[in-house]
Amino acid sequence: MSITQQITALKATLPSKVKLVAVSKYNPTESILEALSAGQIIFGESQAQELCNKVSELGKIDITQSPEFHFIGHLQTNKVKYIAPFISVIESVDSERLIAEINKQAIKNNRVIDCFLELHIAQEESKSGLSLDECRALLASGVKERYPNVRICGLMTIASNTEDESQIHNEFALAYEFFKEVKQEYFPQDDYFCERSWGMSDDYPIAIQHGATLVRIGSLIFGERQY
Ligand SMILES: *Cc1c(COP(=O)(O)O)cnc(C)c1O
Numbered sequence: 001m002s003i004t005q006q007i008t009a010l011k012a013t014l015p016s017k018v019k020l021v022a023v024s025k026y027n028p029t030e031s032i033l034e035a036l037s038a039g040q041i042i043f044g045e046s047q048a049q050e051l052c053n054k055v056s057e058l059g060k061i062d063i064t065q066s067p068e069f070h071f072i073g074h075l076q077t078n079k080v081k082y083i084a085p086f087i088s089v090i091e092s093v094d095s096e097r098l099i100a101e102i103n104k105q106a107i108k109n110n111r112v113i114d115c116f117l118e119l120h121i122a123q124e125e126s127k128s129g130l131s132l133d134e135c136r137a138l139l140a141s142g143v144k145e146r147y148p149n150v151r152i153c154g155l156m157t158i159a160s161n162t163e164d165e166s167q168i169h170n171e172f173a174l175a176y177e178f179f180k181e182v183k184q185e186y187f188p189q190d191d192y193f194c195e196r197s198w199g200m201s202d203d204y205p206i207a208i209q210h211g212a213t214l215v216r217i218g219s220l221i222f223g224e225r226q227y
Contacts, residue, residue: 003031004038006221011039014215018208021070021197023218025050026225029057035221036065044091044216046073048082055086072156072216074128077101085109091116091156091197091216094130096138099147106149114153116197119178121171122160129157132178139186152187154195154213155179159203168203172210179211 001009007022014020023044024032032043032054045051051069058067068088075083075090077098083090084105093099093115106113117138120129130138135155144152155178159171179196187193199207201220208215219225 003034007038021216027222044072048079089114092118094118103147116156119157156197176211
């Protein structure tokens, strides 16, 4: 199926409240353009340099609908300044150091930057993100008040890469429970704190059963990535 057909088919199956982040990392700008013309607006990228190159290429083209970009990869603090002017959401925030830098660059650009805190729930060692206790400690320490140009709008997580579906169910269920705890504890009056970004090409139907409001789908739309 073409990119257009995949997006159309996916959107037909997603509940209306679940937003699609088309993960375009490692795919060319032409693929973003094709997805845009199919009505896709939100794109996910995981490398600052690659993202900036694409934004600059897109800037030279006359397009009616501008894309919105979510940053979903590991973000080094020294790269924040490159994406701060235009990024819609940074989904992969996992330290106070990064929050402080995003806040600083947001102020420089005279804006507030929406962020999600990334949780490490998967079994794999390599996956980045905060443990639940680290996340609790970060919020309890008052980052919300300390960094007013960072708006924490929700949580993001990646499930284990496993054939064991019950494991994936457990992980997304845990993330959803934790979201409710954090919402009640730290954001009860804040309507903006409402996003739950979980689910990728292989596990998004399970994520939707556990409260996902955004799914991040790459290879299912664009095909296998060429690294
Ligand atoms: C690459 C990536 C995705 C998309 O993965 P697919 O399996 O291609 O759908 C989603 N989320 C994050 C954080 C990623 O790095």
